[in-house]
Amino acid sequence: MTPSQLHQRFTEIWGNPPGLRQLMAVNHTTVGLRFIVTAFIFFLIGGLLAMLIRSQLAVPDNTVLDHQAYNQLFTMHGTTMMFLFGTPIVEGLAIYMIPKMIGARDLIFPRVTAFGYWCYLFGGIFLYSSFLVGAAPDSGWFMYVPLSGAAFSPGPNSDFWLLGVTFVEISAIATAIELVVGILKTRAPGMAIHRMPLFVWAILVTAFMIVVGFPPLILASILLEIERAFDLPYFDVARGGDPLLWQHLFWLFGHPEVYILFLPAAGVISTVVPTFARYPLVGYGWIVLATLATGFLGFGLWVHHMYTVGIPHLALSFFAAASMAIAIPNGIQVFSWIATLWMGKPIFKTPLLFILGFFFIFVLGGLTGVMLALVPFDWQVHDTHFVVAHFHYVLIGGLVFPLFAGLYYWLPHFSDRLFSEHLGRWTFWLIFIGFNVTFLPMHLTGLLGMPRRVYTYPSGLGWDWLNLISTVGGFIISIGILVFIIDFFLHFRYGRPTGKNPWKAATLEWIIRTPVPPYNFISIPPVQGRYPLWDKEDLGRDVEQGAFFLSDPSSGRRETLGTSILEAKPEQIVHLPGNTWIPLITALMVALFFVGFLIQEYILAACGAGFTIIALLIWQWQWNGQSVPDTIDAGNGHILPFQYVSTQAPGWWGLVMAILADTALLSSLIYAYFFLWTVSAVWPPPGYENGNLLLAVIGLSLLLVSSGVMIWAKASTISRKSAYMKLGLVMVLLLGVAFMIIQLLVLQSYGFQPQEHIYPSLIYTITGFHLVHVGIGLLMIGFTITRSWKGYVNERRSLDIRITALFWHYTVVLWVVSFMVIHLFPFLT
Amino acid sequence: MLGLFKHNRLIGMVNGFIIWSIYFVVVYSLLSIYCEKKTADVRFIGYLTIHCESRITDTSFIDIDIIILALGIITVVTLLLIMFAAIVSWRQWRLTNIGQSDIDEEVQERYQFMFITAFLMYILSFIAILWIGIPIFMLIPPCF
Numbered sequence: 025m026t027p028s029q030l031h032q033r034f035t036e037i038w039g040n041p042p043g044l045r046q047l048m049a050v051n052h053t054t055v056g057l058r059f060i061v062t063a064f065i066f067f068l069i070g071g072l073l074a075m076l077i078r079s080q081l082a083v084p085d086n087t088v089l090d091h092q093a094y095n096q097l098f099t100m101h102g103t104t105m106m107f108l109f110g111t112p113i114v115e116g117l118a119i120y121m122i123p124k125m126i127g128a129r130d131l132i133f134p135r136v137t138a139f140g141y142w143c144y145l146f147g148g149i150f151l152y153s154s155f156l157v158g159a160a161p162d163s164g165w166f167m168y169v170p171l172s173g174a175a176f177s178p179g180p181n182s183d184f185w186l187l188g189v190t191f192v193e194i195s196a197i198a199t200a201i202e203l204v205v206g207i208l209k210t211r212a213p214g215m216a217i218h219r220m221p222l223f224v225w226a227i228l229v230t231a232f233m234i235v236v237g238f239p240p241l242i243l244a245s246i247l248l249e250i251e252r253a254f255d256l257p258y259f260d261v262a263r264g265g266d267p268l269l270w271q272h273l274f275w276l277f278g279h280p281e282v283y284i285l286f287l288p289a290a291g292v293i294s295t296v297v298p299t300f301a302r303y304p305l306v307g308y309g310w311i312v313l314a315t316l317a318t319g320f321l322g323f324g325l326w327v328h329h330m331y332t333v334g335i336p337h338l339a340l341s342f343f344a345a346a347s348m349a350i351a352i353p354n355g356i357q358v359f360s361w362i363a364t365l366w367m368g369k370p371i372f373k374t375p376l377l378f379i380l381g382f383f384f385i386f387v388l389g390g391l392t393g394v395m396l397a398l399v400p401f402d403w404q405v406h407d408t409h410f411v412v413a414h415f416h417y418v419l420i421g422g423l424v425f426p427l428f429a430g431l432y433y434w435l436p437h438f439s440d441r442l443f444s445e446h447l448g449r450w451t452f453w454l455i456f457i458g459f460n461v462t463f464l465p466m467h468l469t470g471l472l473g474m475p476r477r478v479y480t481y482p483s484g485l486g487w488d489w490l491n492l493i494s495t496v497g498g499f500i501i502s503i504g505i506l507v508f509i510i511d512f513f514l515h516f517r518y519g520r521p522t523g524k525n526p527w528k529a530a531t532l533e534w535i536i537r538t539p540v541p542p543y544n545f546i547s548i549p550p551v552q553g554r555y556p557l558w559d560k561e562d563l564g565r566d567v568e569q570g571a572f573f574l575s576d577p578s579s580g581r582r583e584t585l586g587t588s589i590l591e592a593k594p595e596q597i598v599h600l601p602g603n604t605w606i607p608l609i610t611a612l613m614v615a616l617f618f619v620g621f622l623i624q625e626y627i628l629a630a631c632g633a634g635f636t637i638i639a640l641l642i643w644q645w646q647w648n649g650q651s652v653p654d655t656i657d658a659g660n661g662h663i664l665p666f667q668y669v670s671t672q673a674p675g676w677w678g679l680v681m682a683i684l685a686d687t688a689l690l691s692s693l694i695y696a697y698f699f700l701w702t703v704s705a706v707w708p709p710p711g712y713e714n715g716n717l718l719l720a721v722i723g724l725s726l727l728l729v730s731s732g733v734m735i736w737a738k739a740s741t742i743s744r745k746s747a748y749m750k751l752g753l754v755m756v757l758l759l760g761v762a763f764m765i766i767q768l769l770v771l772q773s774y775g776f777q778p779q780e781h782i783y784p785s786l787i788y789t790i791t792g793f794h795l796v797h798v799g800i801g802l803l804m805i806g807f808t809i810t811r812s813w814k815g816y817v818n819e820r821r822s823l824d825i826r827i828t829a830l831f832w833h834y835t836v837v838l839w840v841v842s843f844m845v846i847h848l849f850p851f852l853t
Numbered sequence: 854m855l856g857l858f859k860h861n862r863l864i865g866m867v868n869g870f871i872i873w874s875i876y877f878v879v880v881y882s883l884l885s886i887y888c889e890k891k892t893a894d895v896r897f898i899g900y901l902t903i904h905c906e907s908r909i910t911d912t913s914f915i916d917i918d919i920i921i922l923a924l925g926i927i928t929v930v931t932l933l934l935i936m937f938a939a940i941v942s943w944r945q946w947r948l949t950n951i952g953q954s955d956i957d958e959e960v961q962e963r964y965q966f967m968f969i970t971a972f973l974m975y976i977l978s979f980i981a982i983l984w985i986g987i988p989i990f991m992l993i994p995p996c997f
Binding site: 208216217218309310312313316317319320321323324335336337338339341342345346348349352353589590591698702703 | 867874882884888890963970973981984997
């Protein structure tokens, strides 16, 4: 076939359906763009809220907003920028770019991509619908208790936040899981770990951080929502709870979030700088090192948001030290980028201008960050506008400027047209000057003592002019954004067509033809270096002619190449699902659950949960690969198996990552248990005896036996004893049901209610969380039994049982840990 | 299972910071539990509340709280562990640099990258632990 025939055939296979059925699209290019556009719209809305805030603060005793509206606006501004703009736009960019950069045709779980988008969109709409009923969240984007608790926020304001943000976080975690698996398992052959583009490295580390960092906040949100709805006292001091628990869980998420936003932006810089410097990045290994180190150190800083809450000084010094130490990897990156520009011959186009703006702003933000890491200084400026200035320098400098650089850089890839360099420069200077006019004086406003989160201030305190200047600067930024929007729309009509690779960049996305086809690559090219397009300029031509992997579209299937984690050696063909309504339907069912919870119609919520489970079962049932042969010729002499018969199936890796996220959630719960234990005077409190320990031990034993039976059932599958496998699974199912009944009896044997005190509420919570896992495990077992009856599970295609077994063993381990915590620990003498 | 932590595995590359994470959680948790529990509830960790007194001059005494001693020992042991692992990774890197005929060139290139990254991660985590550990050795009252 000629390249144009191949293009036509691949487009038929990978294309989106027309009209309203576009909503079925799962393709990463389409969904990635939806993410980016939606996030940008939320950015504009968040910016609008900021303008209202600045208008109110422009002069003393102003009355543009009353205190209630002000509280709602600053809460929603922060929430929007962090949850509805920051995280989704970096994930959207990753969804759009990663497969193109690593030589894949799509992300590895396309339906999850689409599901992630719908959860994000519905979660955002859910949050903003609070304005329609006059109940927008108003307790700050950090939702500190007791302010956000039922006593001080009796309306649904906090519920909108807790449920809406959790909804959006489902999207973030689902997307992060598939980004990790996609990066590890579908890179172009030869793109070994030491050749991955640095943007890909950044996204890999970021996705890991999301998987580990978001669950603490999800847990905190669940606990607070349970407290608000059912009166369990996690944060209520009178009944043994502690508001500081919320702060710990929130900032366990909140601080890594800063690096979750910054690292992808750093990845953009590491991509743009070599292109415009015309020189390979100086210190590739150093940047990988810095990215990895930031991924860890970012988790050791959370208490620097809590210096004033009364933690011992020595403990504060640990966090102060970690907060300063993180300057090292960030410094390494900055020096690498500067060295690259130094070595090369930089071309000062708009994207590079934004990078230079980043240097100036981010370094200043980093320096005030080191100042704030020092406990005595932080005590002086805590809760003042100095902190507001600092984190805007870090976040706008560290995220927004690199993002604009990335937008200008990749815009020609998307639209095949160049933006106006003239308007681009106007955009840059307006935003850059506006930003510094807004936030540089704000440091001084803070040092002069102006507190955050107050809706107005009296004159005569020395804050008047500074605030007015900040407001003027804010409006200058807005004009800059407006110029960008004008440029964006004009460039479609007046922009000069660019053709492929206008910047002469080195990464694989630039060999894709424009407008971007839905399949990315007609054939998947092998890669031999870090800069494939600089190594071989005509690589694109060979790709188009089908010279490499998987260039035969005759099967009509969506296929991409699966490779090994470290060396990227071809090891399997990944068969990807096509367009389907199921992600949208599933997300709608999840929305039903959240709406039911919000309006306290718990039957409706239960229906939502039930329908979600049914939708997920259909989702999984639809995809069985029965029509697919075990192996095919992938081209270049490689006969490769499909993932259904591979031991390296992406689904298995997806579960491993999901378990990692779940472990983070449950570790946070165990942390909460011990935290509340440390603050209690006596544990268990007087009058609370252990439940029926004998029954609990029997339950544990049943679960341990079930794990053994599961091993037997899995072994039977592989040794072709299908009947034993089914028997084994049925036995595990029965043991699981028996365990659940025993657990309920054990809870009953305690003879107290979870609302009475934190001690029983923790027992109920941990047991309840685990029972949810058992329930999911039993569903998976039932599902696998049904599939095996249909003949879908056998010795060659054993993925179902391997996944089910892994989850079940995990559930058993969870209970062993939980059993020790709630049944043994309190009674150790 | 332990094979996952070899320096030519993805996880092995970040061993240094895995150790740092464990160290960080352990010292922060031990200190927090000690400070919260030493007076209120001595049942579980009561033995930790014994103070060691060491005479440094004839006229003055210094109280070294047992928790400071424990955290100090943990810090030193962790630093030694990191040093040992760093030396191993350094040697592995040196060996791959010399060149081995039985290893494919591409694999060797990857090993070089992974070993040196692992080594530098150890160095960075060593600095991070030392930096965090310094206040412990200043012998300030632990729960002040």
